[in-house]
Amino acid sequence: MLGTYVNTAAVIIGSLIGVALHQRFPDNLKKIGFQAIGLCVLVLGISMALKTERFIILIFSMLLGALIGESLHLDRHIDHFGEFLKTRIGGSANEQFSEGLVTSFLIYCMGAMTIIGAIEDGLNGDPSILFAKSLLDGCGSIALASTFGIGVLFSAIPLFLFQGGITLLAASSQAFFTEALVTELSAVGGVILIGLGIQLLELKELKVINLLPALMVVIILVRVFV
DSSP, rough: OHHHHHHHHHHHHHHHHHHHHHHHSSSSHHHHHHHHHHHHHHHHHHHHHHTOOOOHHHHHHHHHHHHHHHHHHHHHHHHHHHHHHHOOOOOOOGGHHHHHHHHHHHHSSSSSHHHHHHHHHHOOOHHHHHHHHHHHHHHOOOHHHHHHHHHHHHHHHHHHHHHHHHHHHHHHOOTOOOHHHHHHHHHHHHHHHHHHHHHHHTTTTOGGGGGTTTTHHHHHHHHHHH
């Protein structure tokens, strides 16, 4: 778990720096910041999604995952949780709290470095990939928090749970994460990031959170059919 501890600390430190800069950013700079982040997320998502080797599994994972997420109203639960946290730490001063939390979590956790790095840390006790990711996430959190505000700081919690959970699972079940599973997990994460990029660019309002169950569905489909 060393890699996850360092990664979480990097996000917290970077977020604190970004929050200190947030109030100094005029609205026009925040808007162009959203667009810049959105473009980068879109490019990252496309590059990850194109690595799929089983397109049918990708399609069914996204479809079934979206149906499950919509049925469970995951977006509403996340919004309510974000509003609860926002009222606890400052109310109206953090208008984009939920958006910052969700956006940051998806960027930090949907990338291939998260999955591969966490597996390497769990299987081989090698946190080097997560150390490199920590540097990237720390710098990224400065940019994100300066744009979205303090919600980015709280994304460290789901980051720790998600990434740490993969590490612990990999440590306890070494045969679970096959090469095919890692590839398709990354591809599904890429499609989710494409949706996030579209939303950040305000091209279309998407319920990106409701797509997250696709990550569980793809695991089941790969384990059953591959």
